[in-house]
Amino acid sequence: MPPASKHLPAAQRRAATVAAVLELAGERNPGEITTAAIASRMNLTQGALFRHFPSKDAIWQAVMAWVAEQLLKRVEKAAGAAPSPLAALEAMFMAHIAFVVAHPGIPRMLFGELQRPQASAAKDVARTLVDRYRRRLAELIEAGKNSGQLAPEVDGAAAAALFIGMIQGLVVQSLLAGRPEQMQEGAPGVFAIFKRGIVKQQTGSNPNRERKKP
Template identity: 40%
Template structure:
């Protein structure tokens, strides 16, 4: 009998979520440019091939990370703004929600601002631009 712990088999969506979560955790500790797919695999206790069964490339992983950021951040900001009793209160709630979100995911500013990452991937650069424009639109909507 082996002393090696048995790894729980996850569905494809759960494994993709785990890869995204681990990638953000590693980026917070190591910096965006130093995260390798081998690091991701090791942190999850799987092979590097297992990572590539869910994403065709490292750039695809970063794109999924940024899509996750976009979806979660916009949802958090929308909920926070919706709780405001007036536009100024909504704006304040939105900013505090943003700060809380970033505090919980400290790698996000690094990912958003990584020139190396964006230089490699036009799709990622476009997604970051879309996030910034959506954020700006939320603020502008409150100020009207």
């Protein structure tokens, strides 16, 4: 739960507000979260909350900015520690899943913002996050092709879209089941299928061909 102190410095108060919103988003529809509910969760008055944020939209923008910064930081760290482009892709996939499991309110916030018909600063941040993530994946896929790990015919843009779609699929299924941990249970098998579709096969080998009996 976010800190309850009424005398936090501005930066800590903003961070506590983000934490409160994500906590609430894990419990209910983000569209139903009011500034009154946020203030109540933080043991503040709405007036105190608005001293740090001029509007609810500004709060949502701060939340999405935090999500974008932390998620990209998490997956970049995972990719940077990997020994190869293919290993980096797998590390990013697992790090992303672990991040969402730790913060189950995030997918609710992201889906909610991306589905809003009207423009908003928070929606712009969400779109920028997805674009940056997709470009990073495409870079790793291209590096994998250049290193000979991945098949040269792999479409980088399509593979990046599939990568993101796999995560979204796991997220949706976990939301339907009400079990965030289900994402981590299914992630290794899902990535294994993705991996088989992009790796470069050795010349003369066919993993789907049954061995003949002697």
